[in-house]
Amino acid sequence: MNKPTNIALPPSREEAMHAVKTLLDWAGDDHTRPGLQDTPQRVVDAYREWFSGYLESPEEYLTRTFDDVDGYQDVVLVKDIPFTSFCEHHLAPIIGTAHVAYLPSDRVVGLSKLARLVRTFARRLQVQERMTAQIASTLQDVLNPEGVAVLIKAEHHCMSTRGVHVHGTETITTEMTGAFRDDPDTRNRFFELLKH
Numbered sequence: 001m002n003k004p005t006n007i008a009l010p011p012s013r014e015e016a017m018h019a020v021k022t023l024l025d026w027a028g029d030d031h032t033r034p035g036l037q038d039t040p041q042r043v044v045d046a047y048r049e050w051f052s053g054y055l056e057s058p059e060e061y062l063t064r065t066f067d068d069v070d071g072y073q074d075v076v077l078v079k080d081i082p083f084t085s086f087c088e089h090h091l092a093p094i095i096g097t098a099h100v101a102y103l104p105s106d107r108v109v110g111l112s113k114l115a116r117l118v119r120t121f122a123r124r125l126q127v128q129e130r131m132t133a134q135i136a137s138t139l140q141d142v143l144n145p146e147g148v149a150v151l152i153k154a155e156h157h158c159m160s161t162r163g164v165h166v167h168g169t170e171t172i173t174t175e176m177t178g179a180f181r182d183d184p185d186t187r188n189r190f191f192e193l194l195k196h
């Protein structure tokens with residue numbers, strides 16, 4: 001998990017606002033000019049929202065399950081879950097969609113919880129591969145279904161707004177466990193359902 005492990009006490013809000021002022025001055029502006037007066041507090045508030053995933057335990061979303069589904073045995077897929085994350089190399093946005101599927105064994109989980117799972121991992125500093133693996137392994141470990149499939153498509157703004165400056169590229173990552181990894185029919189069913 002990419003939660004910080006070596007920070008005994010997180011910096012205070014005041015210290016975080018001071019860091020924003022330093023960055024504003026370093027960039028070439030003057031943090032004391034009127035237009036920037038409230039910017040440090042807005043930035044700190046935005047960071048609290050963008051990185052609220054550090055304050056959440058994604059496993060907890062998956063503990064409430066339902067078993068009264070009249071023997072439903074097919075794949076459950078929640079498609080097109082939009083997310084915004086930030087890359088851990090440049091703190092630039094990663095904007096994309098996630099598709100999360102699982103093959104139930106005896107229990108299902110509330111559909112919104114799959115979107116919550118995506119959102120929690122997105123709201124941490126990420127690389128796309130790790131975020132994909134974390135969603136899949138958490139769902140597999142906590143719900144213990146027959147298998148999990150996760151596919152993420154995203155644009156990395158560190159590639160489009162700086163550096164190599166290529167716009168419109170889409171990075172696709174997948175992670176499969178259980179039946180989706182071992183059984184070609186189950187895997188194909190996932191890709192078929194994604195086409196609908």
Ligand SMILES: Nc1nc2c(ncn2[C@@H]2O[C@H](COP(=O)(O)OP(=O)(O)OP(=O)(O)O)[C@@H](O)[C@H]2O)c(=O)[nH]1
Nearest residue numbers: 087088089090126127128129156158159162163164
């Ligand atoms: N594998 C992977 N790479 C990522 C992700 N997000 C950003 N990157 C890449 O991380 C790399 C960091 O490369 P470095 O050479 O250390 O940094 P840099 O000099 O800023 O690289 P450039 O972006 O090429 O200017 C870049 O190639 C980014 O495109 C991600 O989610 N997964």
Ligand SMILES: [Zn+2]
Nearest residue numbers: 087089090158
């Ligand atoms: Zn980056």
